[in-house]
Amino acid sequence: MATIQDVLTAALSHHQAGRLNEAQAGYRAVLDAVPGHPDAAHLLGVAHLQAGQPDEAERWIRTAIQSNRRAADYHDNLGSALKALGRLDEAVAAHRQAIRLRPDFAQALYNLGNALDALGRREEAVTAYRQAIARRPGYARARFNLGNALSALGRNEDAQAAFHAAIADDPAFVEAHANRGAALLALGRPVEADSALARALALRPDHPGALTNRTAALLAQGDGAAADAARRAVRANPANADAWLGLGEARQRANRLGDAARAYSTALALDPGLAEAWANLAVARQTQGLLTEAERGDRLALALRPDLATVRSNLAYLALFQPGASLAGALAAHRAWDAVHGAPLRASWPKPARRKADGPLTVGILSGDFRRHPAGQFAIRTVEALPAHGVRLFLYANQTEADDLTARFQAAAERWIPVGALSDAALAERIRADRPDILIDLAGHNARGRPGVFARKPVAVQVAWSGYMATTGLAAMDALVADHHHIPDGAEALYGERVLRMPDAFIAYDPPDGAPDLTPPPCQAGAPPTFGCFNILTKLNAGVLAAWAAILTRIPDARLLMKTKALSCPDTAALWRDRLAAAGIAPDRVTMVGATSNLEHMGWCASVDVALDPFPFAGSTTTLETLWMGVPVVTLPGETFSSRHSLAFLSVAGVEGCVASSVDDYVDKAVAWAQAPDRLAALRAGLRARMAAGPLCDGNRLAAALAPALRGLVG
Structure with a gap:
């Protein structure tokens, strides 16, 4: 005749094999014979939790605790049931009780981190995950969730390191590869991101997040394979708005503006609140010359996400194209950017460092266009000549591309500093540590511009030159290089910056080598x-x-x-x-x-x-x-x-x-x-x-x- 232990062992065998109905029947048989049997009640609760019945799980696990309050596993699983019921504060308390009973209980620390993360208490969640990892070597899942919490906190460098550690513990951990790729992409490291995402897709070819982010990584590199990746992402999940967003970006890169607009519209039909799709649709319409539609898209994006500084930059830029554009209107449009994104930073402007009276002038120049681009062609000859006039140059390159013009900029620079992977805050700190006397902006509110860096005022004197064709509107910008043709006498009052007039033009053009020979008209x-x-x-x-x-x-x-x-x-x-x-x-x-x-x-x-x-x-x-x-x-x-x-x-x-x-x-x-x-x-x-x-x-x-x-x- 089977003993109670035999019945419990058989039920546990069913449970471990995933046969939850048979396991529940076995645990109930034990409880019928021995009411309140703590292990049977606990395991019955766990089986209900795994079956998606957290209310029954709570009831039976509490029954087990009444019989044995010292079992840490019982409290930990009670916390999981309470979390599933949405009672997060109670879940935290239950997991903490499990840890008090067994301080080295790694799983309870991991579950505590999950509950804290769900409450939005992410710094505490990070601590809990780190404690779980310290107590269980090779705990890939805890490292993965640590990475997710760090990503949510905007600490992408730490996050990608956590995902990398999870992969070291479990090389086949698809989500860790995918999320590491996303973190690297957020850090502006598209080549590494592409590698991580490609590994995720090798493990699971239809992974929607990896497909979508790989499109973005390839686009960031200017890789022609982006369009293929985008199409695969859409085919894998036609209901994924982000996949359509990526497809639109790939089509736009290929100058297929009408197709891009249709892809963005599909994304918005799936998710009308996707601000990035409205913003990208605005850029597509702007490129097509449809100013009214472009402005509408920018304003809808900002209604959804007022923090999108690049969209507000684009809105200010659009004001320059409107028939009847005026200096007063341009100043107002650009100051509107500063009112939202610049003004909150002014209280934290650092105290200006005092410059030594003697010695060469140290000038930093920040640009994403140290290459064959209008801003680069306008600046290169002057930049090459400045060192002979007592100017040391620190060039902060917000770009990954390089060409013959890039090499010339590098040769002119005392320091060449790639900065594309740095956030605005981190870049401002880097520039502040370098202590140039002046920082020049070659982009303004154009693509690859970093007005968020200049708004932080890392340098006491900041100057706009060459790459943007209006006032920046920034209170942090001290001067603007111009000439008397662009800014005639009397127009200074409608610029936010002090005007530095050059005697001829404000730029020196570098014509391309190999231009065709001149011919008659x-x-x-x-x-x-x-x-x-x-x-x-x-x-x-x-x-x-x-x-x-x-x-x-x-x-x-x-x-x-x-x-x-x-x-x-x-x-x-x-x-x-x-x-x-x-x-x-x-x-x-x-x-x-x-x-x-x-x-x-x-x-x-x-x-x-x-x-x-x-x-x-x-x-x-x-x-x-x-x-x-x-x-x-x-x-x-x-x-x-x-x-x-x-x-x-x-x-x-x-x-x-x-x-x-x-x-x-x-x-x-x-x-x-x-x-x-x-x-x-x-x-x-x-x-x-x-x-x-x-x-x-x-x-x-x-x-x-x-x-x-x-x-x-x-x-």
Whole structure:
């Protein structure tokens, strides 16, 4: 005849095999024979807990405790049942009682950490997880949850280390690989993140989080495999809004703007509260030139996530493109960023360090564009010349890419410091420790800008230069490098910074090596005049199109070339053909060209007779590239900094007859140039050499003016 112990042993065997119904029946048989049997009552409670019946679990485990209050396991499992019932404070108390009874009880410490984490008491949870790990070597699950708690606290470096330790304990721990990848991605280390996520996917190919984050890691590296990863993520889980978000980002990177917008819209249909999807949709629409839709997306993103500083930066930037843009409006839009993201940091600005009176001036420059990028091309010649004018350079590189221009920046720097993986707070601390006399910003509110670093005021004197075309709006920004073309006398009051006017232009252009040879204007050989615009679509508006239509009406056989990266997208090209037609410009008079290499782009610049500058946001790099090919750029400046680029460059290059005073004058000047082929030919023959020999490309001349101006800021 079976004894009570035999029945209990058989029930436990069923339990261990996962046969919960049979186990419960066995435990009940024991309790029928011996009411209150503590082990049977406890194990029956555990079986109910595992079956998803925490209320029954609590009842039976409490019965066991009434019979034996000294059993630590009973209190620990009671805590798990209470946690499942949502009674978290009681759960914490139960786990603590288990630990009091058995101080080395690693599982109870782990469960205590889980309960504390669920209560949002994450620092206490971290302590509990660490204690569990100390008591049980190889406790991978505790290391994993420690990593999760640290991630939630924003301590991503510590989190990835915890996940790495969990993987050392259990190399097949898929979630640890996946979460380590996410932490590395948050740290700005996409190559390492990709490796971790690839390992997770090797273990579980359909892991949704790893698929989605691998897309982001590949995108951050500019890897073409991102699109494939994004498609796999969507196929693995079509209901995952984050997967659609990643697919949209991959499509946008490939200039498939219409497809990207549809992916973001799908993400929002699945999760209307996904602020990142609204923000990304805004960028896609902005790139397509749809300003109203872009502004709407940014505002919806901020309504959901007011902390998204990059979105508010983009909203301030959009104000520069709006018809009727004014200096007062630009200042207000940029100060709105500072009011939300900068003002809370002012109380913690450090006391400025005193600079030694003698010795060279130490200047830090922070940029993500120490490369073939407009900001890099505008700054490189001056940066290379500054050391000869007594300036030590610390270059803080917020980038992973490198090219020939990067090598030149590195050669000019006394210190080259990669900072892409650092948070704003950590980067500010690093710069503060380096103690440069001045910190220069080359990005402002553009992509890769770090206004959150400058808002922390790590350096006593901070200066904006070259990479952003407006006031930064930051109370922490002391000065802005400009010239009298961009900021004429009397306009200073509508800038938040002190204006440092350079004698010519505020930049020195570095033309690309290997630019195509100069050729005569196409119209000189009898071809119909061709007008061209090489600017982003965001700069175009109804007023610009109306002016172009008037020009083409005046010259009935003239043609229009539009070239910009976004026109690689068929949806976007069709959109603008419709807009041009609505403005009175027939589609058969327009040629549209998308992305090409830089040298191919300059060949296209040479294929037009006259370039048409948009307004109120003028061309900058596009104007310089077009002028380098000998082509005049007709411009209509306004009062904003961003409306006056072409005015400045044309003036410094000595090109006359291109700066209009009104829309009618803009039309007249464009027509006049197109009808003067000999004048066009003369400009082409001499302009490049004049630019190369003049101040517009003279980095040493600009450095000779900039260095003492900077020195004057620090006394």
